[in-house]
Amino acid sequence: MGFDYFPCLGTKMLQLRTCECVFVLSYCYLVLLTVAQVSSPSEVNALLAVKNSLIDPMKHLSNWNKGDPCAFNWTGVSCSDSAGTDGYLHVQALQLMNMNLSGSLAPELGQLSQLKILDFMWNELTGSIPREIGSLSSLKLLLLNGNKLSGSLPDELGYLTKLNRLQVDQNNISGPLPKSFANMSSVRHLHLNNNSISGQIPPELYKLSTLFHLLLDNNNLSGYLPPELSKLPEMQIIQLDNNNFNGSGIPATYGNLSRLAKLSLRNCSLHGAIPDLSSVPNLYYLDLSENNLSGSIPSKLSDSMRTIDLSENHLNGSIPGSFSNLPFLQRLSLENNLLSGSVPTDIWQNMTSTKSARLTIDLRNNSLSSISGALNPPDNVTLRLGGNPICESANTANITQFCGSEDGGDRKAERSRKSMMACPVQACPTDNFFEYVPASPLPCFCASPLKVGYRLKSPSFSYFDPYVLPFELYVTSSLDLNPYQLAIDSYFWEEGPHKIFI
Ligand SMILES: *[C@@H]1O[C@H](CO)[C@@H](O)[C@H](O)[C@H]1NC(C)=O
Ligand SMILES: *[C@@H]1O[C@H](CO)[C@@H](O)[C@H](O)[C@H]1NC(C)=O
Ligand SMILES: *[C@@H]1O[C@H](CO)[C@@H](O)[C@H](O)[C@H]1NC(C)=O
Ligand SMILES: *[C@@H]1O[C@H](CO)[C@@H](O)[C@H](O)[C@H]1NC(C)=O
Ligand SMILES: *[C@@H]1O[C@H](CO)[C@@H](O)[C@H](O)[C@H]1NC(C)=O
Ligand SMILES: *[C@@H]1O[C@H](CO)[C@@H](O)[C@H](O)[C@H]1NC(C)=O
Ligand SMILES: *[C@@H]1O[C@H](CO)[C@@H](O)[C@H](O)[C@H]1NC(C)=O
Ligand SMILES: *[C@@H]1O[C@H](CO)[C@@H](O)[C@H](O)[C@H]1NC(C)=O
Ligand SMILES: *[C@@H]1O[C@H](CO)[C@@H](O)[C@H](O)[C@H]1NC(C)=O
Ligand SMILES: *[C@@H]1O[C@H](CO)[C@@H](O)[C@H](O)[C@H]1NC(C)=O
Ligand SMILES: *[C@@H]1O[C@H](CO)[C@@H](O)[C@H](O)[C@H]1NC(C)=O
Ligand SMILES: *[C@@H]1O[C@H](CO)[C@@H](O)[C@H](O)[C@H]1NC(C)=O
Numbered sequence: 001m002g003f004d005y006f007p008c009l010g011t012k013m014l015q016l017r018t019c020e021c022v023f024v025l026s027y028c029y030l031v032l033l034t035v036a037q038v039s040s041p042s043e044v045n046a047l048l049a050v051k052n053s054l055i056d057p058m059k060h061l062s063n064w065n066k067g068d069p070c071a072f073n074w075t076g077v078s079c080s081d082s083a084g085t086d087g088y089l090h091v092q093a094l095q096l097m098n099m100n101l102s103g104s105l106a107p108e109l110g111q112l113s114q115l116k117i118l119d120f121m122w123n124e125l126t127g128s129i130p131r132e133i134g135s136l137s138s139l140k141l142l143l144l145n146g147n148k149l150s151g152s153l154p155d156e157l158g159y160l161t162k163l164n165r166l167q168v169d170q171n172n173i174s175g176p177l178p179k180s181f182a183n184m185s186s187v188r189h190l191h192l193n194n195n196s197i198s199g200q201i202p203p204e205l206y207k208l209s210t211l212f213h214l215l216l217d218n219n220n221l222s223g224y225l226p227p228e229l230s231k232l233p234e235m236q237i238i239q240l241d242n243n244n245f246n247g248s249g250i251p252a253t254y255g256n257l258s259r260l261a262k263l264s265l266r267n268c269s270l271h272g273a274i275p276d277l278s279s280v281p282n283l284y285y286l287d288l289s290e291n292n293l294s295g296s297i298p299s300k301l302s303d304s305m306r307t308i309d310l311s312e313n314h315l316n317g318s319i320p321g322s323f324s325n326l327p328f329l330q331r332l333s334l335e336n337n338l339l340s341g342s343v344p345t346d347i348w349q350n351m352t353s354t355k356s357a358r359l360t361i362d363l364r365n366n367s368l369s370s371i372s373g374a375l376n377p378p379d380n381v382t383l384r385l386g387g388n389p390i391c392e393s394a395n396t397a398n399i400t401q402f403c404g405s406e407d408g409g410d411r412k413a414e415r416s417r418k419s420m421m422a423c424p425v426q427a428c429p430t431d432n433f434f435e436y437v438p439a440s441p442l443p444c445f446c447a448s449p450l451k452v453g454y455r456l457k458s459p460s461f462s463y464f465d466p467y468v469l470p471f472e473l474y475v476t477s478s479l480d481l482n483p484y485q486l487a488i489d490s491y492f493w494e495e496g497p498h499k500i501f502i
Contacts, residue, residue, distance in 0.1 A: 039070040039079065040088035042111055047077065047091065049108035054125075060099045080114065093117035097143070101125060105149075107132045114138050121167065122146040129168070131156040138162055145169040145191065152176065153197070158183040165189040169215065169457075173197055177216070182207045191457070193239065194218040201240075203228040210234060215458065217241035217264065225270075227251035234259055237458055241266040241287070250275050250288070262460050266290050266309070274298050274310070284460035288313065289333065297334075301326070307462045309333040311362065316340065319363075323347055331462035332361045335384070339366040343390065345373035348381045358463050363388065375399060439484035449487075455494075464491055 051064045066072050070079035070089040078093040091112045102124040109118065110132025116139060125147040133142065134156025142160070145167040152175025157166070163184050173195040181190070182204035190208075193215045200223035201216070211232050221243035229235070230253035238257075241264050249272030250265065262285040263277075270288070273295035277283060283302040287309040296317030297310060305326045311333040318341030323332065332347070348359055358380045365387035375398045377383050383402045385391055391403035428434035428446035437445045454475075461467060468488060476483045 038068045038088060040084075040086065040090055043088075043091050043113075044069055046106075046108040046111040047074070049106045050094075053104050053106040054101050055103040056099070056101055058100050060096070060101070078117075084114070090114035093119070095119040096123070098122040103127075105130050105133075105144075109133055110135045112136065117141045117143075119143040120147065125149055127151070129154055129157075129173075133157065134159045136160065140164045140186075143167045144171065147171050149173060153178055153181075153192075155180045157181065160187075161185045163187050165191075167191040168195070170194045174220075176200070177202060177221075179204050181205065184208060186210055188212045188234075189215075191215045192219070196220050199223065201226055201229075205229065206231040208232060213237040213239075213458070215239045216243070219243055222246065224248035225251055225265075227253045230254050230256045232257065236260060237262040237264075239264040239458055240268060242268070244269045247271055249273070250293075252276070255279060261285065261304075262458060263287070264458075274315075277301060286310075297339075303327065305329055306460050307331045310337070312336045314338055318342070319344055319368075324349070327351060329359055330357075330466075331359070334366065335362045335364040335387075337366050339363070339368060341368065342370040342372040343368050343375075343385065345371060345375055345377070348377055357466050358382075360384075360462070371399070375402070437484065438487045441484060451489075 047064065047069055051061050054061070060075055063072070064074050069077045069091065076094055076096040077091055078095070079089045080092055084090055092114055093116060094112065095117060097119050098121070100123065101120065104127030105120070105125060107130040109130060113136070115136045118133070118136070118139060119141065121143045123146070125144070127149065128151025129144065129149055131154035133139070134154055137159070139160050140162055142157075142163060142165070146169075149168070149171040150173065153168070153173060155178045158178060158180025161183065164186055165188060166184070167189070169191045170193070173192070174197065176199040177192070177197055179202040182202060185208070187208055188210050189212060191213065194217070196219060197216065198220040201221060203226035205211070206226070206228035209232065212234050213236060215237065217239045218241065221240070223245060225240075225245055225248050229238070230251060235257050236259050238260070239262065246269040248270060250270055252275040254260070254263070255276045255278070257280060259282070260280045261282055263283070264285065264287040266287045267290035270291040270293060272293065274288060274293055274297065276298055277286070278298065278300040281302055282304050284304050285307045286301065286305070287307065289309045289311040291313050293310070293313040293315060295315065297315055297320055299320045300322045301308065303326060306328055307330060309331065312335070315334070315337040316339065319334065319339060321344065323329075324344050324346040329347070329351070343363060347361060351357055351359065360382040362384045364384050368385070368388040368390050370390060384404070385399070385402040386404055390399065423436050423444035427444070428436060434446045434448050437447050472483060472486055472488060476486050
């Protein structure tokens with residue numbers, strides 16, 4: 001049978017049954033193959049150039065000189081499983097998130113021709129985004145958020161037709177949003193918020209038929225809101241807060257965005273009327289505050305509404321009766337407008353019965369002059385009426401208690417877990433940070449937790465409490481865990497808009 005030719009087989013091997021021989025044979029074969037396969041030499045050089053332009057104080061990349069990147073497991077480098085037509089293994093992912101790296105991104109990144117994931121998020125990178133990245137035709141994820149990158153967005157990124165997600169938020173990018181991005185024909189997420197991107201939003205972006213989330217808040221955009229964006233069939237989140245579209249209105253066509261869940265246009269210098277959004281079936285979140293909007297509040301919004309913030313505009317007319325029929329509403333902010341008529345007390349009477357549900361209604365500084373119904377909201381409803389005529393003429397304690405003008409702490413969405421278990425204090429092993437599993441079916445079961453921080457970039461709720469359980473079920477079912485294996489330790493709002501940490 002020729003077994004003797006394999007150095008890894010001893011003489012005893014001759015007595016093995018056939019199936020075991022096959023196993024031994026294929027094992028030897030595999031070892032030989034792995035040693036024979038190496039990374040593409042041009043990619044090795046590109047990686048060394050990438051390392052050279054980085055500053056790596058914690059020495060995370062110290063193994064980027066030993067042997068071959070694909071065979072020797074360089075930190076953050078993942079390769080194809082088998083050789084390509086050129087006989088080499090290729091780098092498919094570069095994942096160097098949160099490693100205190102500074103320095104800049106080398107143009108040689110463009111030579112990693114089969115790269116699918118490029119992830120440098122949460123470092124201290126400076127310099128600009130190399131245009132050469134636009135030649136990575138297989139790239140699916142380009143994740144550069146949370147650095148100090150400057151310069152403008154290269155037009156060449158528009159060539160990335162396989163790109164699913166572009167995250168460049170929280171950098172110092174300036175210059176325009178390139179028209180060429182209209183060619184990113186697979187993109188679902190454009191996260192470009194918190195930079196200094198300026199100029200007009202290109203109307204051409206309506207071609208992005210796969211786009212889900214457009215986050216451009218906290219930039220320096222100007223011009224008008226393109227009505228064409230209403231043609232985006234999958235669009236779920238439009239977030240443009242803190243830009244200056246001086247004189248632009250909100251296009252009426254946005255009422256045709258049938259998948260829209262969140263529209264946030266706070267402080268955008270917008271004029272004109274609020275469009276009819278009544279046929280957006282799953283709108284959860286509407287923030288049009290701090291603009292110059294006028295006219296009346298649209299008479300109907302989706303039953304899914306969690307948050308309505310139309311404060312600090314010039315809206316007149318009365319509060320729509322349909323707002324008394326929003327079963328999941330958590331926040332209604334209409335303060336600092338010109339609203340008149342009565343305060344509808346049935347807004348909170350129609351809520352769904354969730355134990356942890358809460359509702360904040362802020363109607364301060366309007367022209368509301370009467371109450372319809374009995375003014376006795378339950379404890380989980382916060383009502384503010386200060387600065388309305390109804391407070392000036394108020395003579396009963398029923399009304400004056402809601403007339404303070406102070407800002408209450410209604411944004412409190414914080415929690416820390418308090419264990420209710422009657423387990424012996426510190427009876428878990430202290431090495432490896434063991435602790436009790438709060439929801440374990442076995443009482444006082446110790447385990448060493450894997451701690452994960454989860455940052456929601458664009459939540460639609462104002463209070464998280466009612467969503468703790470659905471969120472736990474979502475995470476555990478997605479990860480194939482039992483619900484007791486996940487415990488939400490704490491959650492809080494992070495400084496700045498639209499963020500919650502869990
Ligand atoms: C590869 O590196 C990781 C950490 O960077 C380490 O956990 C793993 O054991 C290494 N694998 C091999 C085969 O060296
Ligand atoms: C980053 O640097 C900080 C202090 O400068 C240090 O505490 C932290 O552990 C570093 N993180 C990593 C991943 O190297
Ligand atoms: C952002 O870039 C501008 C120049 O474009 C520079 O003046 C500023 O210091 C940078 N800010 C940060 C935080 O790096
Ligand atoms: C999109 O790509 C095509 C070629 O594929 C090019 O002709 C066109 O100018 C690009 N569009 C934009 C808006 O850059
Ligand atoms: C914002 O854009 C204007 C031009 O539209 C420019 O003059 C200004 O310097 C930019 N501001 C920032 C902070 O980038
Ligand atoms: C409103 O947006 C402008 C930019 O248009 C910004 O300078 C200003 O700080 C924003 N105001 C608030 C309260 O965020
Ligand atoms: C908007 O533009 C008008 C003139 O068209 C100007 O008077 C006003 O100051 C601008 N407002 C803002 C917030 O830029
Ligand atoms: C909404 O779309 C329909 C057809 O899809 C169109 O007839 C209508 O004009 C659109 N409405 C607006 C306001 O664009
Ligand atoms: C909710 O309120 C509306 C109008 O106030 C009323 O017609 C309806 O019956 C209420 N629904 C429930 C479930 O209480
Ligand atoms: C207040 O809590 C009760 C039950 O605790 C619930 O039925 C009701 O829907 C809640 N109200 C609001 C406005 O969330
Ligand atoms: C005042 O409150 C009491 C209960 O606290 C309620 O019975 C009464 O109807 C209220 N009066 C008005 C005018 O809302
Ligand atoms: C984004 O920019 C705004 C306005 O400058 C700021 O309030 C907010 O904290 C920033 N967000 C992040 C995540 O840096």
